[in-house]
Amino acid sequence: MNIDPWIFAFSAVTVAVTIAMGIWSAKKSKTASDFFVAGRSVSVGWNASAISGEYLSAASFMGVAGMVMSSGYDALWYPVCYACGYLFLLLFIAGPLRRFGAYTIPDFAEGRFDSPLFRKIAVCFVLFIGFFYTMPQMKGAGTTLAYIFPGLPYWVGVVLVGVVITLNVALGGMKGITLVQACQYWMKMFAISLPVFVLLSVYGHYGNHLQANLVKESSSIISSGDTTSSLEMADKLNRKPLPEKSPADSIWLNPFGPLTTKAVDTAIKAAPDAARKSELQSQRRPYSLLYTYSLIIALVCGTAGLPHILVRFYTNPDGVAAKRTTMWVMILIGVFYVFPPVFGVLGRNLMPDLYNGLAGVKGTDGVVLRLPTLLSERYGLLGSVLSGITCAGAFAAFMSTFSGLLVSMTGALAHDVYGRILRPSSTPDERMRMFKLCAVICGAGAIVLGFLVEAFEINKMVGWAFAIAATSYFPLLFLATWWRGITMKGAATGMLVGGTLSLLAIASTMFADQAKWAGDLKTFYATHPLLRILAEQPAIWGLPLAMLLMIIISKLTAKDIPADIRMKMLVLHAPEKLGLKQEYIQEHQQSH
Amino acid sequence: MRRVALLHTRAMQSSEKQDIHSEEFLRMLMRRQLRLSIACAAAFLIALIGMPLANYYAPDFMAQRVFGFTLSWLILGVLFFPFVWIISFSFIKRSIALEEDEVRSVQAPQPAKDGERRP
Secondary structure: OOOOHHHHHHHHHHHHHHHHHHHHHHHHOOOHHHHHHHHHOOOHHHHHHHHHHHHOOHHHHHHHHHHHHHHHHHHHHHHHHHHHHHHHHHHHHHHHHHHHOOOOHHHHHHHHHOOHHHHHHHHHHHHHHHHHHHHHHHHHHHHHHHHHOOOOOHHHHHHHHHHHHHHHHHHHHHHHHHHHHHHHHHHHHHHHHHHHHHHHHHHOOHHHHHHOOOOOOOOOOOOOHHHHHHHHHHHHOOOOOOOOOOOOHHHHHOOOOHHHHHHHHHHHHHOOOHHHHHHHHHHHHHHHHHHHHHHHHHHHHHHHHOHHHHHHHHHOOOHHHHHHHHHHHHHHHHHHHHHHHHHHHHHHHHOHHHHHOOOOOOOHHHHHHHHHHHHHHHHOHHHHHHHHHHHHHHHHHHHHHHHHHHHHHHHHHHHHHHHHHHOOOOOHHHHHHHHHHHHHHHHHHHHHHHHHOOOOOHHHHHHHHHHHHHHHHHHHHHHHHHOOOOOHHHHHHHHHHHHHHHHHHHHHHHHHHHOHHHHHHHHHHHHOHHHHHHHHOOHHHHHHHHHHHHHHHHHHOHHHOOOOHHHHHHHHHOOHHHOHHHHHHHHHHHHO | OHHHHHHHHHHOOOOOOOOOOOHHHHHHHHHHHHHHHHHHHHHHHHHHHHHHHHHHHOHHHHOOEEOOEEHHHHHHHHHHHHHHHHHHHHHHHHHHHHHHHHHHHHHOOOOOOOOOOOO
């Protein structure tokens, strides 16, 4: 084992600070309300940093850079849509949801439809999407620790990070987490930007590194001016030769590259004759456009439907603050997302060996951690120090997202399942004890799931969680805030069918790629590239399907529309200053 | 509904202001908010839907070099973020103004039914 002391030191400090802050704030959070939504008294700046800190997961910190390096331009959609999804949240959902004033999404589901049954369904989805989203975080934890301690088994990292965060959540609740996550945002921002600035000043600018890639591979002797300048730039930057496995310059640099054309390319390889091959060749570009749009829909609408992000809107003191918070979140994550692709671009020119690595830290996913070590050739320790800093950032990334998810899942279990369904008569003290127990249960579940996903890519798994959220939660939230005709039956049917079908579609491509017994499915997808694309990116049909089902079933069951629907819509949309919320609660208490 | 009306009468200070429990008020409220949201979403969606189309139909134009970047990379990797900030900033400003206007239309003696106040 050959451990770099700097890398180890920075990572250890990150973990120690996280634990210390958790314990420190545990002393400050006393009441049950503190535990659930931080007493609703978090300021805009803190809350925006905390949301951003929670949102920038292992996928953003490591996955985006790795994907830009391996797939090129198409991977830029991930950071752009991760950031833009927030705009959708702000435009259509954040304000009304906040005015309705419920602790969690299941609270909203029950309050909006007056249906305790729907609350149970919504709780299941919180847990479901939550666990789906923790898997890539666990994978990030396992692989990063394997980088810091060469030779350490993957599962040790998963257990270590899982236990630390679980204890932290169990001790501090949400209040601790807000503070820890706000700090972790700034840690991640620092960890991703500083190495980029140093690397760019040493190895040449972002644009120059892109210039070194050819727009067109010309086979003719007379090359265009652009080709000449690209070759000159590549010379000037000491670009290293690309290995066989890497995509060619023009494919990498231009849109519709390997990410979106993979299904058709596989089909071309498997095609029996030349006629079929040329037919598929002509479908290549239209299908890749389809893939791009489906990816955009999944990522943009998925953000608006992620349960662990939405719960944070309730920690703002009022609706105006909730809107300001979203604005700041967009600025904070927007600035952050400019940096990871730079790592991918630099990695392609300076560290192409990673293309030969297997998936995980040895492959392109590890470019953020490994690239700074290049500096050691010229500046000695600087490389190790910067690599240590990016490792600390990676730690901050999966630790903060995991703790946010854990709070959200634990809240669902303790607040909804225990406090509302199992024992509505429990005292606040009992609920708090239950919160801690549930944190341990969820943490243990996440660790076990983490063991199972070693073979899958980080960014892919996050994409799945987004696609499922986009086809289940998003249509529910959107229609329930803007259309008064929606009924519980309609909403539940749409959410269940949309979410389940897209999950099955995604799982089928997963099995086709990985499982040995699914050989038939693999051949089927290889001969039907269109179906393969639709199964891999289900949002483009899943979202309209869910909405359509919600509308049709709601029309059929129109008699079930809650009697006080006008009041509900008024509370959702009228400014908070009018005090309709209090009136609504009073009215509800009288009628029960 | 009678209970609501009673509560409301108690809360009333002026008989001339717009009735916040009326169907018209709710419709006006939702229509104005939705119109604002959709207007902002349209600006954002045109860019988001337009980018792949531009890449698809004008690949050479999008591949031209700007400071070493291709135009397409520069837009998506760098310029898209400030663009989204501009939309969200204008939305927040208008939305807060809209809410204030709605509060005023209920509390002011003269109901401003279609008083579209734009900052």
